Amino acid sequence: MDDGERPTGSAGLLPLFARSSTAEGLEEKLRRVREENRRLAATLGAILADHPHLRALATSPASAIAATATARTRSSSAANAAREEANAAREQVAGVTVESRSKVRTVCARAEPSDSDANLSVKDGHQWRKYGQKVTRDNPYPRAYFRCAFAPSCPVKKKVQRDAEDTSMLVATYEGEHNHHAQSPVGESIPNESTGYGWARSLPCSVSVNSSGRTIALDLTNQGSGSSVQAALREVVTPEFGKLLVEEMVNSLKNDAEFMQALTTAVAEKIVQNIPDL
DNA sequence: CGCATTTGACCCGCGC
DNA sequence: GCGCGGGTCAAATGCG
Numbered sequence: 251m252d253d254g255e256r257p258t259g260s261a262g263l264l265p266l267f268a269r270s271s272t273a274e275g276l277e278e279k280l281r282r283v284r285e286e287n288r289r290l291a292a293t294l295g296a297i298l299a300d301h302p303h304l305r306a307l308a309t310s311p312a313s314a315i316a317a318t319a320t321a322r323t324r325s326s327s328a329a330n331a332a333r334e335e336a337n338a339a340r341e342q343v344a345g346v347t348v349e350s351r352s353k354v355r356t357v358c359a360r361a362e363p364s365d366s367d368a369n370l371s372v373k374d375g376h377q378w379r380k381y382g383q384k385v386t387r388d389n390p391y392p393r394a395y396f397r398c399a400f401a402p403s404c405p406v407k408k409k410v411q412r413d414a415e416d417t418s419m420l421v422a423t424y425e426g427e428h429n430h431h432a433q434s435p436v437g438e439s440i441p442n443e444s445t446g447y448g449w450a451r452s453l454p455c456s457v458s459v460n461s462s463g464r465t466i467a468l469d470l471t472n473q474g475s476g477s478s479v480q481a482a483l484r485e486v487v488t489p490e491f492g493k494l495l496v497e498e499m500v501n502s503l504k505n506d507a508e509f510m511q512a513l514t515t516a517v518a519e520k521i522v523q524n525i526p527d528l
Numbered sequence: 529c530g531c532a533t534t535t536g537a538c539c540c541g542c543g544c
Numbered sequence: 545g546c547g548c549g550g551g552t553c554a555a556a557t558g559c560g
Binding site: 381382384386387393395407409 | 548549550551552553554
């Protein structure tokens, strides 16, 4: 997508990370950063003020967004796994439900239209090697078993199965934790097509959105050249689409105090990194 | 030819 | 103890 294009919903979002080719003074940069911070804080404050009901939703494990995806999940083949994790800590980002216990996470993601039953894939920045497939009793669609292919010693396993009732949904269950960084040896790049799992290990927030728009991953540690929330959002299929995504993301995250704190911290760190002399 | 995927067989845990 | 079902193994197969 053309860098010049920008989803309307993200207009003005974090322009501070835009690369400056000029040798404009660090002071000026700092001023812009501070101004941007003020704007962001004001915007978030206004949003929170306008939607106090979302605070209650966000603090409830059965929050609205989680309910949409989770309900589908639990009513189907993934119900057993989901029930087993009834006491698990829950994390969520718009459109994606992650239920986690210490080492088990269930992730719902919209399947790519091109995904066949034999080609289930939930991209998450890791390389996986399929080692088995099984048709389970309560789901006509086969369950695929994957191991992390990046490191032979990596204990992480992943199960992916199409939802029996909503076949456009994939349910991925992760077991264990990667003992290496989320990176593939041959660079399985996931520019705008990944599902969230990395946030479990890193602070949110670069934004990766799959083409269906139901899956968003945030990873602030993923700040390659030109990479930023703004840049990532530019890769969203259409400006309208991006706007919707932004709204959904904001709605689901803005009342999460932990997320906001993490976001603030991460943004501050990035500012410091971008201004070495600061 | 090497590597990833497929797929049938086998193992193991759990419920009856 | 037995049967069932989920999970894993490993040989066969396909593909680049």
